[in-house]
Structure formats: C-alpha cells, structure tokens
Amino acid sequence: MNNRTPLFCDTGLAARIERAETQLITSWNEIARDRLGDSPGFAIAVAGGVASFAEPDSPINKVAGLGFAGVPAAADLEKIEYAYAERGAPVQAEVAGLADPALLELLAERGYRLTSFENVLGRALGGAVEPVVAPGIEVRPCGDDEFEAWLQVVVEATLHPDTQGVPWAEEFPRAILENAERDTVGLMSRYLATVDGVPAGGGSMRIADGIAQLTGAATAPAFRRRGIQSALLAARLAEATAAGCDVAVITVQPGSRSQQNAQRRGFDLLYSRAVLTRTA
Template sequence: MWVEESLSQQLRRIEQINTKVAAQFSDVIAVGPFQAQIDPSCDMTWLNYAVPVAELGKKAEVAEVVVELREVFTERDRTLRFEFTESLWPTLPEVLEEAGLRLEVRHPMMLCKLATFQPHQASAVQVKQLTAADDTKTLAAFLAVRNQGFNQDFADEPPTDTEIAELREQIQTGKTCCALASLDGIPAGVGVTMPMSGICELVGVATIPALRRRGVAATLCSFLVKDHFQRGGDLVWLSAGDAIAQATYERLGFHLVDSRLNYIDQLRMKVGS
C-alpha cells in the first residue's frame, strides 16, 4: 500500500539529494558526521561550506569535529561555513555558536509540488532553455545577466571563454538546467535548476535591476518549475532571498516548510580583517 511521504521525510530526501548535487561541483572531504564541500577554484564563501550527513552524536564530540573542519577550511584558504535545514539538526546551532560561528542568514525554505503549482506568464517575457548547442553569444548573455543581476564586482566585464566553456559542460552533462528570460527581446533574467532523483533546487534567479517588477522572475521560475514536472520530477525547493522573493514564489504555488540556516566562522573573519 502506498503511503504519502511526510514533510520530515521530504526534507531529509531534499537534504540528501542536495548534498549529492553540490558534490558534483566541489572537492568533498568527510570529517566525522560532516561533509566539507570545497570549490577548488573559487573562494567565495557561498561556494564553500560543510553539511551534516550523519547522526551528530554528543555535543563535545561535535565540538571537536568543528575544530577539525576549521583546520580543513583554513588549509585551503577558505572560511568555515555550514548550511543545513533547521528542523533536521536542532542541536547544531548551539554547538556552532559555542565554537565561534555566528548565524549568517536564515533563509525561508519553500517547497512546490505539481498539485500546488500555479503557472505564470507575463505577456512581454520570453524564456529560452539553454542547450549545449547554443552559440557563444547566447551563453555569454546568460552569464552577463547573472552577473549584473547579482551585482557582482565584475558585472561590467564580459564572461571569459573559460566561464562559457564551464557553463556549456554543466548543461551538456545535465548537472544544471539553465533558462534565459528576455523582456521585449532584451536579455533580462536568469535561473537554474539542479535536478537529481526527482528533486531539484531552484537557484540563481536574478533579474537585471532596471528590468525588475515586470514579471521576469515569476515567468522564468514558472518555466523552470513546469519543465521539472514535465520531466517527471515531484519536488522543487528553494531558499527565498527576501520577503519580495518569497511573495513571488508563493504566487507560483510554493509554501513555507522550514528554514535553511547558514553559519559562518567569526574567528576566521576576525583573523582576515
């Protein structure tokens, strides 16, 4: 007899799949009940972090492992960070805070199923799913919009050949599904899903500042969510960046289920300051 999956089971499945997906882009190092995921070529804090992957054990034991993890990250010139779902690891925040880490951000964690999905299409927005066969101009446009949308320091610099080649490889291998939205023919927004085993995270949603509040993000996200369900997926999840983003996702059928916590090492930050 089929039994519907509980929310707790869904959250555990999401976290397990998310860890496997992130490992495709990182050097993975097992340290006690944690997995360190280190980007070998980029020291951006949000690309380098540790996740809990097994039962934590006693508080003192976890504290010792955190010291080991700090050494792992320091040896690789990275700042120790943790990302995890709050309800699944309720004892972890206290241990991390006592070890010198602080809560960096608490993101609303949202979930969408096919039964709750509400498609959206702004009339002036067109969305294209990228393929490995797309020309360099198209892939470069995706990267340029992403950089401008997230207001990167290098946003005014054109994407490099290496960045374009890496994007093409990720699309070709199926690690990511990328979409580029245009507003009246002008590249305006980007978004990404990273599918595995019926689950995908919706990430990297960005719109060029001058073209916001015109339905670009909602149409783009709707396109990616619909694509995932049409491919047989059953869950889409995300971490909302702010209240405006959360409201947009709610209109698409996402609902709040938990919080994603990010903890960052204060000791490393003080040394580097």
C-alpha cells in the first residue's frame, strides 16, 4: 500500500459518483413511497440531480447530484422549495466541491446557509484486496434470516455514534432509521459482522456503473476498536472487485473514525460535499 498511486478525482469521476448517488436516492425514495402508499413524498428530477422527500425526518430528504448537468433554473428551485415548505421541511442540498461553482452562488442568493460538510473517499479497484484477519471476527453476506439481527445492530450503532471527528449534523428517530433500512432490501447487499458468533456490526453496498457505493457500516459500541470496520471494508472491497467495479466510494464525516479506517485501507479523499439548508 505504501507505493500505490493515490486515486485522483477529476470532474468526470465526480460526476459519475454523483450520478450514482442520484440514482440511489431516487430508487430508495420510490421504495419508501410504495411502502407508505398514499404519502406526501416526492422525487423531483432537477438538472441531473434529484430532490427527494420520503417521509418526515427521513435521511433521504435531500437534494443530491446537482452541479454536473448545468445549473438549475430559478423556477425549478422555487418549485422544489415550495414542495418542501408544503411538508414543513427545510431544503437540504448536498453539493460536491467539484460541482459548477455557479450553483453555490445561486443557492447563496436564494438564502441557503452552509451547515456542515461531508467527505467522499475513493479507492481504485482491480488488484487483490488485502484480507483482514482478526481473532473471532467473521464477516459474511447477510441472509434474509439474519436481517433482523443486522438491522438491530446497525440501528443501535447509528444511534450511538463514535465521537471522533466532526459529528453528523442530523439525528434520526429509531423508527425512521428502521424504516429507511428496511426500504433498502433488494436495493443493496448487506454484510453481517460477528464476534465469536455474536452480531457486532453490519455494512451495506450498492453497485452501479462500475462504482461500489459503500452505503453504510456500523459497529455496536461494545465491540468497537476490535477491527470490525476494517473487516467489513475488506469483505465489501473483495466482492466489488469480483463484480468488476473499478472504484469504491464511501461518504464519511471529516476527521471521523470511519475516515481514518478507510484511509488505512487505501481510500483517498476525492472531494467534500457542502451541506446547505434553506428553512421552510
């Protein structure tokens, strides 16, 4: 790993990653609205991205993927802002640092306020993935019969985040997190980590356009600092490589334990996303 060439991210790769993110949020939103039936949710395509509202307090209530297919018209933004306002929700736009700079200027003019950042890390795939061997730890694909165990350990870990680095700006109720994770069945692959047979952590992954999106990983507080995150990363990277992916990406909070673990496993900082909000 010491002699490897860091992965460089140009606007082309960033656009590809943001397209995959847009597709993920759009599909996830559709599943959530199907579950809710006659719901007030929406997914509005806008300038190559999507404005998503699934249900109150959902983690996929956001505008994603803007800035790589032109700047949205003011009328389109007004339509989106009105849709969120009707539901009593703020607009949250996640804007990649490699997006068209004119987008940030437009959002600032419309009263959007910078509230936080998140980092997108990436690793080139194609070669052998270094295995992770830790005493007592096993990572395996999560079968349907293990889903409830996976769900509980992931949600519990999410509700008790690691405190290193900048914390996530948002907190979500347990029931909403459980809804969101159940909605990903069939959309993502899931991996369960056990320690001496006890569920201790879990992760997920989605593959699209040669990109392996590592869509989440969490370790129960009692099992942290034992190598579970590294084991989950290695297992998913091996699966992504076998599937023919050329790059893996993960979104983390700046300075977090997740970022530290990912960089130890060969990930590089590709770009940051600015999170901007506009109140209803």
